[in-house]
Amino acid sequence: MKPNLTNIKNIVFDLGNVLLNLDFDASIQAFRNLGLNSEVVNRQQAYVDPVFYELEVGKATPEAFRKQVRRILKNPEATDQQIDDAWCAMIRDIPAKRVEMLKMLAKNYDVYLFSNTNAIHIKRLHSEFRDMYGIEFPSLFVKDFYSHEIHERKPDLASYQKVIELSGIIPEETLFVDDLEKNISGAVKAGLKTFWLKDEMEVAEVF
Structure with a gap:
């Protein structure tokens, strides 16, 4: 066609x-490796927390996004680079x-x-x-x-x-x-x- x-x-x-x-599962797995639990992810919406949507429409800065991701992960030691790498793992x-x-x-x-x-x-x-x-x-x-x-x-x-x-x-x-x-x-x-x-x-x- x-x-x-x-x-x-x-x-x-x-x-x-x-x-x-894209490979969405690659980012999900990368976040799990940083401590993400399955309640934050579902198959329909992928990422449930509003910060993912807010980042997509420019309402959250990358800094605010990373800060919230650390809260979600319950991993305050996660670095900016680790978070960015996990988030970008889906990019092929x-x-x-x-x-x-x-x-x-x-x-x-x-x-x-x-x-x-x-x-x-x-x-x-x-x-x-x-x-x-x-x-x-x-x-x-x-x-x-x-x-x-x-x-x-x-x-x-x-x-x-x-x-x-x-x-x-x-x-x-x-x-x-x-x-x-x-x-x-x-x-x-x-x-x-x-x-x-x-x-x-x-x-x-x-x-």
């Missing part, structure tokens, strides 16, 4: 499990074929990024991407939008509206690509064209 690019001028990509490979890689896809698409479309993420993850991702490819990750996009910077997250309608406003894109001329059905539904409400990238699909082959 291929996306319909008729009359499309802009493509907005999600990050996690679309461009970036952005394969070269996806980087080439973005460069190719940028010749004919305005390419954007919109991700629910946080300052700790993005700092790590940008550093690792620079080390791997020798270029800055944001250089692949006209603009990259992150939930912790715009203080809104998918699938809330306000998040898409803010991205539309800040980028100046016309929704009817814009294709939004995400791996989560709820985020696709939110984008439809905002008037965006959508493509749901399902589990068995590889984005570099779809485009």
Whole structure:
């Protein structure tokens, strides 16, 4: 299945499990190694404590996040580096074929990024991407939008509206690509064209 690019001028990509490979269990295990008990984690929400959401929408600073994580872990000795490493354990890689896809698409479309993420993850991702490819990750996009910077997250309608406003894109001329059905539904409400990238699909082959 291929996306319909008729009359499309802009493509907005999600990050996690679309461009970036993730392994959520790796972070859960890393936190368990630091003392996390199973009550803080459930399969639906992953991390129950509100500080994880607050970090994602920029209401909690990385410092406040680490402080709360130490409380959750009941491990006051956990260092900033240990906490960041555990939190970033889920970050895997952005394969070269996806980087080439973005460069190719940028010749004919305005390419954007919109991700629910946080300052700790993005700092790590940008550093690792620079080390791997020798270029800055944001250089692949006209603009990259992150939930912790715009203080809104998918699938809330306000998040898409803010991205539309800040980028100046016309929704009817814009294709939004995400791996989560709820985020696709939110984008439809905002008037965006959508493509749901399902589990068995590889984005570099779809485009």
